[in-house]
Structures are given as C-alpha cells and as structure tokens.
Amino acid sequence: MRRWRTRLLWLLVPISALALAFVVSSIALVAIGASPIDAFRSMFRYGIRPTSLVSMVNRAVPLYVAGLAVAIGFKMNLFNIGVEGQYRIAALLSAAAGAAVALPPVLHIALIMLVAMAVGAAWAGIAGVLKVKRGVHEVVATIMLNFIATGLGAYLLANHLRKPRVGSELLIATRPIPPSGQLPPLLVTGGEDLRSFVLIAALLGVLVYVLVWRTRFGYDLRASGINPTAAQASGVDPNRMVVTTMLISGAIAGLIGMSDLFGYFHAYTLDFPTGLGFDGIAVALVGLNHPLGIAVAALLFGWVDRAAQILDLEGIPKEVIVITKGVIILSVVVAYEVVRRLVQVAEVKAAAEETRRLEAEREPVPA
Amino acid sequence: MSEQPPAVELVGITKTFPGVVANDDIHLTVRRGEIHAVVGENGAGKSTLMKICYGMLRPDRGTIRIDGREVHFRSPKDAIAEGIGMVHQHFMLASNLTVLENVVLGSEPARGGWIAFDEARRRIRELSETYGMPLDPDRRVEDLTVGERQRVEIIKVLFRGARTLILDEPTAVLVPQEVEELFRNLRDLSARGVTIVFISHKLDEVLEIADTITVIRSGRTVATVKPDEVDAHRLAVLMVGAELPTPETREATVTEHVSLAVRGLGVRVEERWALEDVSFQIRRGEIVGVAGVEGNGQRELVEALIGLRRPDAGTIELEGVDVTAWSTRRRREAGLGYIPEDRHVWGLLLPSPLWENAMLGHQTEPPFARGAFVDRAGAHARTEEIIRDYHVMTPGPDTPALALSGGNQQKFIVGREMAASPKVLIAAQPTRGIDVGAQAAVWEHIRTARAAGLALLLISADLEELIGLSDTLHVIYRGRFVARLDPSRVTPEELGSYMTGAREAAA
Structure with missing residues (x-):
C-alpha cells in the first residue's frame, strides 16, 4: 500500500x-496575440494523425539514444556535455567508412555501427583521460571537444571525405553508403x-x-555516483570508473546519428541533424536517467516537435514550443527534487x- | 521579584525530525553565569536542542527566551546578535591562517575599508588575559595543539560579544590533561559572568564542572539536578534508564598465527611524514588497539591499510602475502574488512536500499554477485540475515539506509563486515555517535568475532573502549607508534600522557 502511495x-x-508547461506556453501565446486554445487544438489534431505519430517515433529515436548516452554519465555524476x-x-567517420567498403547487408550495418561506437568512445575517452590524468573537469573538456569536433568534421568533410562533385550539384x-549498408523501413506509410x-x-x-x-x-x-568516497573504500577504482563510463557514454553517443544515416540520409551531409546531443541532456533529465523515463521523454519531445509544425500554417511562430520544452525541463527537475524529498x-x-514497533515488541534488555 | 531573569530559557521545545530522536517538550532554564551541563546518550536529542538554541534549526513548537525576552532565531546570526555563541565539536578553523585571522574571520573589524588588525590583536590579547587563556594571536592554527585550537574557538566566540557559550562535547577531542585545562578556563569564564552550556555524555566530567545538570533521554527532559545531589551511577540510570555496559574482554584468545604484519610503514603528506616507521602485527584472535589524539596519523594508517593510499615506505602483509601493491578491491577480496570512522562518508550509500548497502565492499563475491551480474536474491537473503543477527531495527532490506538511526546504521555496517567473515578487520571509531545500547551490541560482536579468530585493529578515541577491548595497545603520536602498553595495567591518565607526547616509552 505504501508502495502504491509512493x-x-x-x-x-x-x-x-506538463500542467506548468501548458500554462506558461499559453501565457506566451497570449503575449504574441495568438489564441492558446486554437493553437493547442490544432497541434493536438495534427499531432494524432498516423503520419505524425510515425514522425514522432522517428524524431524520438535519436533523442532516446542521446538521452541514454547522457544518462549513463549522470548515473555516476559525470556530465558528458x-x-x-x-x-x-562518429556519424561522419562511420558514414565515410560505410561508403568505402563492400560487405553483406547485416555485416555492413554492424561495421558502420562499430565504427560509430569506436569513434564516439574515443572522442569521449579523451575527456575521461584528461580528467583522470590532468584533473580537467569533464564539462570543460567535453565542451571544448565539441568545438574541435565541429571544426575537424567540417575540415574532413570538405577536404578529404567529400564525394566528387557531379555536374553542378x-x-x-x-559518398553514399550502398544499399547493403542501409536499413529498409519498418513500416511504409x-x-x-x-x-x-x-x-x-x-x-x-x-x-x-x-x-x-x-x-x-x-x-x-x-555507487560512485551516490557516494564516491564510500565506493572507493568498497574497492572501486575511481579513475578507471571515470574512463570506462566516458567510453561507454561516448560509444552510445556514436549511435545517435545511425537512425538518420541508415534510414534517410545514407551519407553524412551538411544538413545532417545537429543539436541532438544537447537535446539528449534535456531528455535524460526529464526521463530521470532511467531508460523507460527517457523513452517517454523522447517520445514527448518528438511529438511536440512534430505537432508544432502545424503552428506555422496557423500563423504562429513555432518557436513558441521551445518555451514549452524549456518549461517542461525546468519543472521536471524541480518537481523531481520536491517529490524525492x-x-x-x-x-x-x-x-x-x-523501529518503534519492533523495539516495543522486544523485551527490555536486562541490565 | 528582584531576581535576574534566566540567561537562557527554553520552554516546551518540540522538534519533529524524522529518523532521529526529536525534541519533545523540552524545558531548560540556564541562570546567568552558571555552568549548565546538558547530558544524555548519543542520539538523545542534545545536539538538536543546541542547534535550536543557536538558530541552526527552528523548533516546531515552544519558545526561547534570552534574559527574559522571547526571541525567534532564523539563523545563527540572530543568535550571535543575542550574545549566544557556539563552539562546535569539530573545530571550524582555517588551519593555514593565524589565530588572529581566524578570530576575525566573518566579523572583521573594519576601519575605512581596511581590516583593523591592530585593534583586533589588542582585543584578543585582552580577552585571553581576562579569561586566563594564553594565546598568541600571530601563531598559525596548524601549529597549535588541539587544546589550543579549542581556545581559539572560544576566543572567537567571545570576540563576537557572546555572553552565553554553548560547548558541544568539548572534551571529546581532548586528552585528560587538556580537559583539566579547559575546565579551569570554563570556571574562570563563569566567575566573570559568562554563562556556559556544556553538552556531554561523560558523567564524571559533568559532575566535576557543572553547577546544574539537565538530563535528556529520548528527546525529553527527565531531570534537572545539582551535582552534589547525585553520583555518576544515579546520573547514568537517569540517562539511559538502565545500567551502563562495559567493554571488558578478558579471556585471552590470541594465537600464534600472524594475520596482519606491518613493517616500517610510512606515508608522506605534502613533504611531511604523516605516518612514520610504523610496525606492528595482529595475530588471529587478537585485538590491537591504537590510541591517539585525532589527527596524529590514524587516518593515514587506515588509508594505507585499506589501499586508498600508496605508502611511501614499508610493507603490509596479509596472511603472509605481501599486499603493499594491491588495490583496495584485491585486499578486500582477500579478507580485509573495514568499519569506517565516518559511516556517511565512507560506509554507506544513504539513498540506496539496505540490500545494496550490504553489498558495498563485497560486491564482487557471493552471495552478492553471480558472474558479472548482481545476485539480487542472494543479496536480499544476506541482508535479512544481517538485520536479524545484528538486531538492526528496520522494516526490511528495501528500506533506504538514510531512514535508519545512527546506531542502527552502525550495527548494520558491523554486521555487513562481520557476515563476510573477514580475516582482518580494521575498525575505526566503531562506536562513535551511537547510543549505549548499540554500543554494547557492537562490543559484543567484536568480542564474539575475536573468539572466533578474527584479527582486529581498533582505532578509537574512547579510551575506555580501547583499554577494555584491546589485547595490545599502541599509542600513536605525530605519526609514530610511541608506546606499546598492556591494557590490563594502563590507566586513562597514563594513556593520556603518552598521547600528548608528555611521556615516552619503548614502542
């Protein structure tokens, strides 16, 4: 019974x-002169169309993987930004690797994923090693590595990995990945x-x-996340734990782009989705670092993104939903803390x- | 009514504070200029009460009157403004600053944006002369003895204009000689009109120093007495409602088999030897006690033994195998148990369920692990066993550790380590901060394990516990083992003089 109450x-x-997000978004909508009721109604109607639901899942998948990557770090108080x-x-290098080899279908997919995981792990591992060997905080190191990754990726793509230009394209x-390295759709609508x-x-x-x-x-x-000193006294090597966790987090991160790569782009292009890593932080927070919660959060964010597409047609800037997402993130973090207490x-x-009951049951201790 | 109103008056103070014994309708009247002792077992609610008195906690019900006026403290700042000061059990001093700097820290006397150090120095000299507490304002705190540091804390509080001093277990960190010195100071302070609230659970000390004694049990005031009306025995009965247990063990169970052998162990901390040339051995069935004032290398010794710190010299042999280069995990798997001095920092995952806490330190072995996986069923079964055999008061293995009282947490840790049948157990302050009942239980478990052949290193600040339980007693002073004593002959006073370095003997 107590369990259920909890x-x-x-x-x-x-x-x-959700309630708070609803209220704050309504205020924002009113402030820009739109009707919140109309806006939410059309979002809802558009959002429950079958195509929208498929789109929700497609949008949610990379967010989910990103959420997992972030959450595993959070579990030991490591902030893999x-x-x-x-x-x-990882997406860039695995796309290039996938295009460079010819393999049977399943193996081809597996190889691309392996490359992506290895690259993601290596990139995250740099931050892990810096933290352990040099005491560089992982937040600082990973933020800097983000800049380097962007620059390095752009350079590699433009100068070494770019496919030869065809005509005026x-x-x-x-280069495109051949069909053996592509995943057919699960459901064609x-x-x-x-x-x-x-x-x-x-x-x-x-x-x-x-x-x-x-x-x-x-x-x-x-244990390392809850009480690092107690974990260490129990025999956990904190340094090894930091590096291992960064490697795992990075390996999962490497898979974020795979859904888009296998199912849509089949190459790394300049318009490959960006920002998923940062959204992953939000998804992990909202999902309370648990795979089930992260799934719910990813689907929610995917749905809101999709449903908001209709707002432009209604003459409402769809950027309003950025406010909605922000409020959801903040209020989940706050509400979680309140409920936890x-x-x-x-x-x-x-x-x-x-304890009192048990003590009352016991005979008084003889002196 | 020409009588002066009481300096501090607490009326009907109630504080519900889940998990810990709360204050339940507490009444306390402290006259101006008296030394008023508040005694009670650990966990009886003394600290909660004093925190309320000092504005660190707010009572749910009840009123606080200072000199007859009702006050409402929202923070210690308010309490300080009313002339109340607190000397905490654990000193809050910046050791790399001077006495002067520490005293003014937080209430710097300013003159045109500059700190008026000269004026502060003069006032500190004045205070230390008035109250007979010699103190050089320009010495660095790290060079002071524990007793002197305590004096700094007291001066610091007086410097802020306190007329009522709350001292939380002030003698816990002192050796007997320093205690006498402190008592002299307290009498001087009281003679000059300073009111002193003295928290303790050491009855003989209380009887010696206090003008009035208030006894608290399970969060309630059970009696207010004068020291000449009672003796230690009567006070003990008031305090615990039963006779006090003693840590005595006397039949020898020591064997010839050496379980732990430490040779020439040294640990350097920032160019200084925090532990130097320490050698000892523990045989099966033997309890080796280490006495010493806190901060004389005990922590470094424990950390080196557990494997949290690489020693800079010497070797550690566990069951005849050199483990000096082994990791903590390997040592623990080889049968090294650990009861940490601070269970919240080193011993528990507070928000996690008890069964996960039962695994801590043993997570690689059955019944907690099966291959690479956690054996949840095995862990639950072992946790139930610990709860049953060590009388841990808790609803069950899924209760979070933080829901347990300190004594139950400690019994659980002792049970966890004992249930793993270690060959050598390092126990640092195994009964600190727990009530008398739990203390007796822990002593009993230690005795049983000793009889079963455990080799135990006991590091404690409780001299009675050390003398009562140990088969061999070493004194650690400035990182060295300075004396090896026979616990059946030594007195706490003798031990104290070795602990302060006043006496030396062949180790």
Missing part, C-alpha cells in the same frame, strides 16, 4: 511539469516511413538497463515507526 507521488512529476561532438564526428556530402533503427534503439535501452541496474559494473557505477520523508517516517 508511486502515485512519482506521477506528480510528469503531471505537474560532449555527446553532441561525439555523435557528429552543390551538396556537400560523403503514405507520408513518412517508420525507420527500423527504432528496434535497435529499444534493444539498446534494455542493454543499458541491464548494465546499470543488474550488473556488478552498474552497481559500482551507481517527500518520498524520502515518508520512507524515513515509516522506518522510524517500524
């Missing part, structure tokens, strides 16, 4: 966050096709859950009651 308390987090740079450099991109990478992402979520919550490594990881107080109280 669970109901946790439901307060998303409910209050560099997911952005890691996935972009202006597109700057790597009239509008947008549902990309197959969603299955791999779901599997990845399960793997992350098992790794963090069911393995010895995951235990060490979480409420739950903690309830648990402490329950334990104290139980």
Whole structure:
C-alpha cells in the first residue's frame, strides 16, 4: 500500500511539469496575440494523425539514444556535455567508412555501427583521460571537444571525405553508403516511413538497463555516483570508473546519428541533424536517467516537435514550443527534487515507526 | 521579584525530525553565569536542542527566551546578535591562517575599508588575559595543539560579544590533561559572568564542572539536578534508564598465527611524514588497539591499510602475502574488512536500499554477485540475515539506509563486515555517535568475532573502549607508534600522557 502511495507521488512529476508547461506556453501565446486554445487544438489534431505519430517515433529515436548516452554519465555524476561532438564526428567517420567498403547487408550495418561506437568512445575517452590524468573537469573538456569536433568534421568533410562533385550539384556530402549498408523501413506509410533503427534503439535501452541496474559494473557505477568516497573504500577504482563510463557514454553517443544515416540520409551531409546531443541532456533529465523515463521523454519531445509544425500554417511562430520544452525541463527537475524529498520523508517516517514497533515488541534488555 | 531573569530559557521545545530522536517538550532554564551541563546518550536529542538554541534549526513548537525576552532565531546570526555563541565539536578553523585571522574571520573589524588588525590583536590579547587563556594571536592554527585550537574557538566566540557559550562535547577531542585545562578556563569564564552550556555524555566530567545538570533521554527532559545531589551511577540510570555496559574482554584468545604484519610503514603528506616507521602485527584472535589524539596519523594508517593510499615506505602483509601493491578491491577480496570512522562518508550509500548497502565492499563475491551480474536474491537473503543477527531495527532490506538511526546504521555496517567473515578487520571509531545500547551490541560482536579468530585493529578515541577491548595497545603520536602498553595495567591518565607526547616509552 505504501508502495502504491509512493508511486502515485512519482506521477506528480510528469503531471505537474506538463500542467506548468501548458500554462506558461499559453501565457506566451497570449503575449504574441495568438489564441492558446486554437493553437493547442490544432497541434493536438495534427499531432494524432498516423503520419505524425510515425514522425514522432522517428524524431524520438535519436533523442532516446542521446538521452541514454547522457544518462549513463549522470548515473555516476559525470556530465558528458560532449555527446553532441561525439555523435557528429562518429556519424561522419562511420558514414565515410560505410561508403568505402563492400560487405553483406547485416555485416555492413554492424561495421558502420562499430565504427560509430569506436569513434564516439574515443572522442569521449579523451575527456575521461584528461580528467583522470590532468584533473580537467569533464564539462570543460567535453565542451571544448565539441568545438574541435565541429571544426575537424567540417575540415574532413570538405577536404578529404567529400564525394566528387557531379555536374553542378552543390551538396556537400560523403559518398553514399550502398544499399547493403542501409536499413529498409519498418513500416511504409503514405507520408513518412517508420525507420527500423527504432528496434535497435529499444534493444539498446534494455542493454543499458541491464548494465546499470543488474550488473556488478552498474552497481559500482551507481555507487560512485551516490557516494564516491564510500565506493572507493568498497574497492572501486575511481579513475578507471571515470574512463570506462566516458567510453561507454561516448560509444552510445556514436549511435545517435545511425537512425538518420541508415534510414534517410545514407551519407553524412551538411544538413545532417545537429543539436541532438544537447537535446539528449534535456531528455535524460526529464526521463530521470532511467531508460523507460527517457523513452517517454523522447517520445514527448518528438511529438511536440512534430505537432508544432502545424503552428506555422496557423500563423504562429513555432518557436513558441521551445518555451514549452524549456518549461517542461525546468519543472521536471524541480518537481523531481520536491517529490524525492517527500518520498524520502515518508520512507524515513515509516522506518522510524517500524523501529518503534519492533523495539516495543522486544523485551527490555536486562541490565 | 528582584531576581535576574534566566540567561537562557527554553520552554516546551518540540522538534519533529524524522529518523532521529526529536525534541519533545523540552524545558531548560540556564541562570546567568552558571555552568549548565546538558547530558544524555548519543542520539538523545542534545545536539538538536543546541542547534535550536543557536538558530541552526527552528523548533516546531515552544519558545526561547534570552534574559527574559522571547526571541525567534532564523539563523545563527540572530543568535550571535543575542550574545549566544557556539563552539562546535569539530573545530571550524582555517588551519593555514593565524589565530588572529581566524578570530576575525566573518566579523572583521573594519576601519575605512581596511581590516583593523591592530585593534583586533589588542582585543584578543585582552580577552585571553581576562579569561586566563594564553594565546598568541600571530601563531598559525596548524601549529597549535588541539587544546589550543579549542581556545581559539572560544576566543572567537567571545570576540563576537557572546555572553552565553554553548560547548558541544568539548572534551571529546581532548586528552585528560587538556580537559583539566579547559575546565579551569570554563570556571574562570563563569566567575566573570559568562554563562556556559556544556553538552556531554561523560558523567564524571559533568559532575566535576557543572553547577546544574539537565538530563535528556529520548528527546525529553527527565531531570534537572545539582551535582552534589547525585553520583555518576544515579546520573547514568537517569540517562539511559538502565545500567551502563562495559567493554571488558578478558579471556585471552590470541594465537600464534600472524594475520596482519606491518613493517616500517610510512606515508608522506605534502613533504611531511604523516605516518612514520610504523610496525606492528595482529595475530588471529587478537585485538590491537591504537590510541591517539585525532589527527596524529590514524587516518593515514587506515588509508594505507585499506589501499586508498600508496605508502611511501614499508610493507603490509596479509596472511603472509605481501599486499603493499594491491588495490583496495584485491585486499578486500582477500579478507580485509573495514568499519569506517565516518559511516556517511565512507560506509554507506544513504539513498540506496539496505540490500545494496550490504553489498558495498563485497560486491564482487557471493552471495552478492553471480558472474558479472548482481545476485539480487542472494543479496536480499544476506541482508535479512544481517538485520536479524545484528538486531538492526528496520522494516526490511528495501528500506533506504538514510531512514535508519545512527546506531542502527552502525550495527548494520558491523554486521555487513562481520557476515563476510573477514580475516582482518580494521575498525575505526566503531562506536562513535551511537547510543549505549548499540554500543554494547557492537562490543559484543567484536568480542564474539575475536573468539572466533578474527584479527582486529581498533582505532578509537574512547579510551575506555580501547583499554577494555584491546589485547595490545599502541599509542600513536605525530605519526609514530610511541608506546606499546598492556591494557590490563594502563590507566586513562597514563594513556593520556603518552598521547600528548608528555611521556615516552619503548614502542
């Protein structure tokens, strides 16, 4: 019973966050002279169309992978702000590698993913090693590495990995990956096709859950996040833990671009999606660093992005939804902390009651 | 009514504070200029009460009157403004600054934007002369003894204009000689009209120094007495409602088998030897005690033994194997147990359930692990065992560790380490900050494990505990083992003189 009450308390987090986001966005809409009711109604109507739902999932998949990459760092209080740079450099190099080899279908996909994971891990690993060897805070290191990744990526793409120009074509991109390195859609609809990478992402979520919550490594990881000194005294090598976690986080980050690469672009181009790494931080926060929560948060963000497309047609700047997302993130963080304390107080109280009951049952200790 | 109103009067103070014993309708009247002792077991609610008195916590109910006026403190600042000052058990001094700088820190007397150091120096000299507390304002705090540092804390509080001093367990960190010195100072202060609230659980000290004694048990005031009306025994009964247990162990269980051998161990901290040439051994069934004033190398010793710190000299042998270069994990897997001095920092994952805390330090071994995976069922079963065998009061293995009282947390840690059947156990302050009942339980477990062949290193600030439990007693002073004593013959006073370096003997 107590358990259920606790669970109901946790439901307060998303409910209050959504409610607050709703209110604040309404105020913003009124402020720019639009009707919030009309705006939300048309968003909702547009958002529940089948095509929109497919689009929601397609948008959610990279966000989900990004959320996982960030969350695994968060679990041990490591802030991998560099997911952005890691996935972009990984997407570029894995796209180039995929175009350079000829392999049977499954192997081809596997190779591209392996390259992406290796590149992401290596890029994140730099920050891990800098932290352990030189005491550079990972936030500083990963932010700097983001800049370097952007510059390095642009240089490599323009000078070494660019496919030869055909005629007057202006597109700057790597060579296309042959069909053996592409993933066919899972579901073909009239509008947008549902990309197959969603299955791999779901599997990845399960793997992350098992790794963090069911393995010895995951235990060490979480212990380091909760109490680093106690973890160290229990035998966890903090330096090794930092580097390993950065490598894993980076490897997952490397997979962020794969859904778009396998299912849509088939090459790394200048208009390859950016900013997913930063959105991943928000998704991890809103999803409370748990694979299930991250899935919900990614779908929510995917849906809001998609549904907001209609606003332009209504004459409302769709940038309004950026406010909505921002409010959701802030209120989840705040509401989570509030609920966490409420739950903690309830648990402490329950334990104290139980203790008193147990003590009353015991015979008084003879002197 | 010409009588002066009481300096401090607490009426019906109640503070609900989940998990810890709260204050429940506490009444306390402290006359101006008296030394008023507040005694109670650890966890009885003394600290909570004093924090309320000093504005660090706000009571749920009840009133505080200072000199007859009702006050509401929102922060210690308000309390300081009313002339109340607190000397914490753990000193809050910047050790690389001078006495003068520490005293003015936070209330710097300014003259035109500059700190008026000369004026401050003069006032410190005045205060130290008036109250008979010799102190050189220009010495650096790191060069001072513990007793002198405490004096700095007291001067600091007086400097801010305090007329009422709250001293939280002031003797806990002092050796007997320093305690006498402190008591002399307190009597001087009191004779000059300073009111002193003295928190302690050491009954003989309280009887010696206090004018009035208020006893707190389970968050309630149970009695207010004069020291000449009671004896230590009567006070103890008031305090715990039962007889005090003693840590005595006497049948020898020591064997010839050496479990831990340390030779010439040295640890350097910033160019200075914090631990130097320490050699000792612990045999199966033996308890080796280490006595010493805190900060004389105990922490470095523990860290070197556990593997948190690479020693700069010497070797450590566990069961005949040189483990000096081993990682913490490898040492723990080889049978090294650890009861840390600060359980919240080194021993627990507070928000995590007990079963995850039961794994801590043993997470690579059965019943907690199966291959690379956590064995949840095994961990739960072991946790239930610990809860049952070590009488941990808790609803069950899924309760977060933070929901337990300090004593129960400590019993749980002791159970966790004992249940893993270690060959050698390092116990640092195993009964600090826990109530008498839990303390007795921990002592009992230590005795049982000793009889079963455990080799135990006991580092403690509680001299009675050390003398009572140890088979062999070493004194650590400035990073060296300066004396090896027979606990059946030594007295706390003798021990104290070795601990301050006043006496030396062959180690």
